[in-house]
Amino acid sequence: MVKVNLFQLRVAAGLSQEAVARGVGCSMVTYRAAEKGGNVSLKLALRLARFFDTTVNDIWQTVDASGAVEDDRPNFVMVDGLDSH
Numbered sequence: 001m002v003k004v005n006l007f008q009l010r011v012a013a014g015l016s017q018e019a020v021a022r023g024v025g026c027s028m029v030t031y032r033a034a035e036k037g038g039n040v041s042l043k044l045a046l047r048l049a050r051f052f053d054t055t056v057n058d059i060w061q062t063v064d065a066s067g068a069v070e071d072d073r074p075n076f077v078m079v080d081g082l083d084s085h
Contacts, residue, residue: 003061006035009052024051 010020021031024047034040034048049056 004035004037005059005061006048009054009059010035013052020048020051024048 006020010017015023017031017035018028021028024031024044026034026044026047030040030044034044040048045056045059048059052059
């Protein structure tokens, strides 16, 4: 199971969904879907991680049935110089 932390990151930053969507260059519909756990492209995932100054793994965490975070998957890190456009 995957836990999506976009809502928590957005609220902690004091931002609206519109502000995040505009900041990462996607539509409101796309951002809302991502926040609710919908599929996103790798490009958008990297843009969101960069926007929130975090990693893709911190946004999308694999959790077990009890809600505990599982650490058995590769760790994706931010890559400086990656063209995100």
